[in-house]
Amino acid sequence: MQTGFVLFYFLFPTISDQCCGKTQRRTKGDKNAAAKPMSADQHYHYKVVEGEVFVMPCNSLHVASPIKWFKATKGKECGKEFVAEMEDSGTYSSLTGSYLTLQVINKTSLRCFQPNESSVTLLVDAGGEIRCPGRDCYNNTAVVWYKKNKTVSEQSRISCENKGLLHLCTVYESDTGVYYCDRQITEQGVMWTFRRAVNVTVIPHSSSSPEFKYPSVNMTEKVELGQPHTLECEVIFDVEEKISQKVQWFMNFGGDIQNMTLLHMEQAQVKPMFPKVEVTQKSIIKEVMPQHLKHTYTCFASNAVGNNSVTIKLQKKMQVKWPSLVGYPFACFLLVAGLGIIVHVKWLELQLIFRSHFQFGKLDGEEKQFDIFVSYVWTVPSVEEANGLSPSSKPYTETGGCKSNMKMQSSEGPIEKLLPQVLENQWGYRVCLLERDILPGGAYTNDVVLTINSSRMLICVLSAEYFANSNAVFVLESGVKALLQMSAPKMLLIWTGGTSSSFIQPEPPLPKLVQRALKVLPSLQTSTDTSPTAIRSFWTSLQKAMPAHGARLASQEN
Structure with missing residues (x-):
């Protein structure tokens, strides 16, 4: 029996008239202001201050399925907190048939508004009071306190509500949150519930002295003479209700901690890390002089529990300078050696680039049997139709101008x-084709080499079929080798649509010489775009x- 009585008292402490050991007398106004359950077919009126947190009330008759309030196409769920804005004003309705009129009041229209009344800090395991904002401005001090949509008096805790004050006999960490106090006012015959919000933050008691994060004990910092230096101290404190944290820098003349001077400091930087807080304090030495090396520097930190300190020294930073007689020649050697390695690795590419763009200019006037040697391999029909380049329409007139109406069909x-056809019939070049101009019966390799040396230019039309053909690859490789000789022909690569050197990986792989040449040789790219441009x-x-x-330019069109 005794055990049951104790459990009943623990679970329902608010039934008792005792609060924190004192007898509390409930007033008539308190009883009238007690929360009443919402029911269907009723109209409720709420006032709230702009910028304060608000929570839409819930219908206690529909606890299983909380109601939702609608205004036009927008809805707000009951029990969900939000910051009230002016556009939230209006009349809301619910599916249960209830209506709620919400009026958001501008702060400046209040008779008195104190921003600090909207928040309070309480200490855990101690008693604390929460004051309803505007308590001293209204005669009606009978209020009902809520946390979410549940009255505080209904919660399993010992508390008192008296004249706009909510007294929590014991503060717990779970008490952190938003509390609401509802006051009933009448305007033009309409009963309004004026709801104010208070943000409650629960912090632990400060139980330890400051702890240094930086610097450590007997630490030495490197400095440069003539340069500025920043003394930085990072200290960890417990969060306090009444802030007493203090961090200061002192300079100890000659290392004597009894003879020290407070240094000029910047504004302390505070970084909350609940339930701790980190304070960073800096002091700047504008120019480090030799005498600064003779002193020590102490960071002193204190709070309501105790104090702590750490002392550091400054030490001249040794600058490493290379003797000019050794450093400069060594640096030059490294530079030359690096350039030499790059040239050695890229020598073949550099040769091809030089001969492709400069060497052939000296051979333009040299007499050759052919002007152009064209090397290609027939592609499959689907690829052929994608090139869209027509031989029947002459790209250029005899004067070298572009035709204005150029129609080239992919078929x-x-x-x-x-x-x-274009090179030979329209532009008048002497073109060599292996299947047409080389007599059968000879040695293929000798014929290719002789033809390349007898031509002023080699054009290779590259495609997937080209790289899969060993004879075609041999022509390309022979052209690259000829380009590296003094009697170099000019080379040009024409990549067909959808083919490029970045993803060509034929089987078997191409010779290394060809792979490197494909990256640097002059090239053109055909496109599947059939537009005239x-x-x-x-x-x-x-x-x-x-x-x-x-x-020889083609004759002028009629």
Whole structure:
């Protein structure tokens, strides 16, 4: 029986008239202001201050499925907290048939408004009071306190509500949150509930003295003479209700801690890390002088519990200087050695770049049997139709100008067919094709090498089929080798649509010489774009890459 009585008292402490050991007398106003359950088919009126937290009330008759309040197309769930704004004003309705009119009041329209009344800090395991904002401005001090949508008097805790004050006999960490005090006021015959919010923060008692995060005991900091230096102290404190934390820098003359001077300090930086707080205090020495090395520096930290300190010294930083007679020659050696390694690794590419862009200019006037040697491998029909380059429409007139009306149909043939026709029939070059101009029966390798040396330019039309053909790859490799010799022909690569050197990985792999040459040799890219602009751009670039002499322009069109 005694055990049951104790449990009953523990679970329902608010039934008792005793609060914190004192007898509390409930007033008539308190009883009238007691919370009443919301029911259907009623109209409720609430006032709230702009910028304060508000929670839409819930209908106690529908606890199983909390109601939702609607205004136009927007809805707000009961029990969900939000910051009240002016646009939240209006009339809300619920599916239960209830109505709620919410009026958001501007702060400046209140008879008295104190921002500090909207928040309070309480100590854990101690008693604390929460004051209803505006308590001293209204005659009606009968209020009902809520946390969320539940009255504090209904919660299993010992507390008192008296004249706008909520007294918590014991403060717990779970008490952190928003509390609401409801006051009943009447305006023009309408009963309003004026709800104010108080943000409650519960902090522990300060139980330890300051702890240093930086610097450590007997630490030495490196400094440069003539340069500024920042003394920085980072201290960890317990959170306090009444802030007593203090961090200061002192300079001890000659290392004597009894003879010290307070240094000029910047504004302390506070970083909350609940339930701790980190305070950073800096002091700047504008110019480090030799006498600063003779003193010591103490960071002193204190709070309501105790104090602590740490002392450091400054030490001249030794600057490492290389003797000029050794350092400069060594640096030059490293530079030359680095350039030498780069040139050695990239020597082949550098040779190809030089000969491709400069060497052929000396050979333009040299007499050769052929102007252009064209190497290609026929592509499959689907790829052929994608090139869209026409031989029937002449890209250029005799004066070198672009045709204004150029119509090139994709059905007129692939680039492998169009290129020899344009070079030979329209631009007047002497073109060599292996299957047409080389007599059968000879040694293939000798014929290829002789033809390349007898031509002023080698054009290779590259495609997936080209790299899969060993004879075609041999022509390309022979051209690269010839380019590295003194009697170098000019080389040009034409990549067909959808093919580029970045993802060509044929089987078997290409020779190393060819792989490196593909990255640096002059090249053009055909496109699947059949627009006149794209076609004109390709043929314009191709004609600019042709040898300057030995070509006969096509006759002017009628």
